[in-house]
Amino acid sequence: MSGIVHLVGAGPGDPGLLTVRAVELIAQADVILHDRLIPHEALAHAREGAELVYVGKEGAGAQVPQEATHAFLLEHARAGRRVVRLKGGDPFVFGRGGEEAQLLRAAGIPFEVVPGITAGVAAPAYAGIPVTQRELASGVAFVTGHEDPSKPESQLDWPALAAFPGTLVFYMGVRALPRIAEQLIQGGRAADEPVAVVERGTLPGQRTLLATLADVAERAAAEKIKAPAITLVGPVAALREEIAWLERRPLHGRTIAVTRARAQASALAARLRELGAAVVEAPAIRIEPLPAAKPDLARYDLVAITSPNGAERFMDLLRDARELAGITVAAIGPGTARALRERGIEPDVVPQRAVAEGLVEALEDVPVTRALIARASEGRDVLPNALRERGAEVDELALYETVAEPLEEATRAAAAAADYVTFTSASSVRFYVQAGGSLDGPRLASIGPATSAALREHGAEPDLEADPHTPDGLVDALLRDAG
Ligand code: SAH
Helix, strand or coil, X not given: CCCEEEEEECECCCHHHCCHHHHHHHHHCCEEEECCCCCHHHHHHCCCCCEEEECCCCCCCCCCCHHHHHHHHHHHXXXXXXXXXXXXECCCCCCCHHHHHHHHHHHCCCEEEECCCCHHHHHHHHCCCCCCECCCECCEEEEECCCCCCCCCCCCCHHHHHHCCCEEEEECCCCCHHXXXXXXXXXXXXXXXXXXXXXXXXXXXXXXXXXXXXXXXXXXXXXXXXXCEEEEECHHHHHHHHHCCHHHCCCCCCEEEECCCHHHHHHHHXXXXXXXXXXXXXXXXXXXXXXXXXXXXHHCCEEEECCHHHHHHHHHHCCCHHHHCCCEEEECCHHHHHHHHHCCCCCCECCCCCCHXXXXXXXXXXXXXXXXXXXXXCCCCHHHHHHHHCCCEEEEEEEEEEEECCCCHHHHHHHHCCCEEEECCHHHHHHHHHCCCCCCCCEEEXXXXXXXHHHHHCCCCCCEECCCCCHHHHHHHHHHHHC
């Protein structure tokens, strides 16, 4: 039985610009043949055991000839596998997807084509340049800049291109920039026509040069613009001055390392990215659930839950939310309160300050005879001690522990080179240092006093401390510091 080949576009680089269909197919694939210019996060969607084969050609490094790619495609498809041929941008825009489709048709192998967002539209969009605009450009041409326009065998009709009434978008044209500009001016385009060169469009570190046909080659050389880059010629390029949006985001140009456990890091990382930061995920800590028996809740008049993880684990232990009827439920932090609400429990007490001391204060006027504290195994003793001092009996229920997660050398280096490293718990500080993470260099952002104390124990002074002591508070503190 023959397999099937999916010719899939992976978009221009930002993993958010992968299509839903692309992610679905990557997750189902037995084999993925991929280029260099794909978002590397795309491959994270592959299932365990899928075979990932690099067949790139562009730029420096290993070059896999197209014939070898063809042979791979046929071999895997004939072996009955689901093959994803993953290409940067769109597979049919300078991606040789058409040739691969012809090959598969000739071999009688079924295939599907999944378009992708092409760099020629996406990179300008991220630079604040619409490729068409009423009254400025009523057409757009995608052109390869790969060939040398000065050679007589050039396939491009330069006079016709110069006369094209609309925007010209050149792919693969960085090295040929001087010739492209020269030929277009010779063909009648104005020397002062706006040109934009967008390097690493939609990726962290995207750079845009706004120039004119007359000076673009010289300025691109001076700025050392390198591939991959899109060169766009036309009056729409100047709209960038008005429409540029990427660079206006408040954390643009900042790199921020997030040391939270992977399972919790994504929301914070997503928020920081949305504000324009490049995020280094450096999870030095992992949440490990502990075996716990279901507590006999009838014995307690207070249940205190100290973290979102604790809330989830605790509610998993209960058979029925009604077991909490009549018991005061206290939660530290809005995230914990939210996790309880998601399970149908409205906490009675949520202190203003998201720390144990805040809860102790908030409970001052609440009668407590016997309390259950559901928490991490290595939590602080502030809350149990304060309740015991008041004469209450206190049981602690350890629901999970936080354990060290090793960091790879490359991750450590990226975090050390970041502008900020964020810490959202005392244990994240300890494990980050244990994993070889550096507290020297980047500004240190702490979520609250307990985390700051842990930094000081390691001889480092936090540069900023969130207030309120929540992930949102931390983001606000970063915005203030960066602003
Ligand atoms: N199929 C791809 C194009 C492949 S040709 C697509 O549809 O986008 C490779 C060229 O695409 C590069 O030389 C560069 O000109 C352009 N390119 C690809 N990714 C890019 C990016 N992130 N930023 C700018 N240009 C990019």
